[in-house]
Amino acid sequence: MNEKQIRKNMAILPVSSISKLTGLSPRQLRYYEQFDLVHPKRSKGNQRLYSLNDIDCLLDIKDYLSSGMTMAEVKRVMLKQSPIADQETAEVSDTAARKIFSKEMLQIGRWNIHDSNNLY
DNA sequence: ATTCTCACA
DNA sequence: TGTGAGAA
Numbered sequence: 638m639n640e641k642q643i644r645k646n647m648a649i650l651p652v653s654s655i656s657k658l659t660g661l662s663p664r665q666l667r668y669y670e671q672f673d674l675v676h677p678k679r680s681k682g683n684q685r686l687y688s689l690n691d692i693d694c695l696l697d698i699k700d701y702l703s704s705g706m707t708m709a710e711v712k713r714v715m716l717k718q719s720p721i722a723d724q725e726t727a728e729v730s731d732t733a734a735r736k737i738f739s740k741e742m743l744q745i746g747r748w749n750i751h752d753s754n755n756l757y
Numbered sequence: 758a759t760t761c762t763c764a765c766a
Numbered sequence: 767t768g769t770g771a772g773a774a
Contacts, residue, residue, distance in 0.1 A: 652760065663760080664767060682774065684760060 649678070649686035659695045666695070672708045674698050674715055 652663045659666070667685070669675055675694055677685040687695075694715065701711045 662767080664769085667761085668767075682760080683762090 645690045646688045648688040648690075648692075649680070650688075650692075652685050652687070655687045655692060655695065658692055659699060661695060661699060669695070669698060669708070672712050674708065674712055 650658075652666055655661070655666055656663050661669075666675070666687075670677060670685075675687070675691045675698075677687045677691060680686055698711050698715070701714065702708075706714075
């Protein structure tokens with residue numbers, strides 16, 4: 638992978654930053670981790686270290702949850718197009734990903750996408 | 758000062 | 767999910 642991808646998975650932001658950037662509470666961020674929705678690295682102090690890629694995932698997750706999906710459902714969608722880890726993360730972290738996500742949702746067909754209930 | 762884990766009025 | 771205790 639090139640520098641671009643490396644950095645996307647290198648960012649090491651503390652949970653507080655992620656919380657502000659995603660609008661999710663630290664509690665939720667840790668909770669989502671239990672479902673393998675995100676894979677933050679850990680510092681020696683056992684501190685969670687999120688990458689820019691994780692932020693991207695979190696934002697999508699947030700979107701899906703707002704659309705009425707549950708953790709298990711979101712997880713399934715994520716696993717099908719989340720090559721994250723430290724392999725060959727193609728450059729489909731933003732735009733392309735969004736399209737794929739939408740496609741997945743429509744295919745699985747069951748989550749009607751009428752209105753986004755932003756309740757926060 | 759921050760974050761982590763665990764458990765619950 | 768939120769919140770607080772106790773440790774790192």
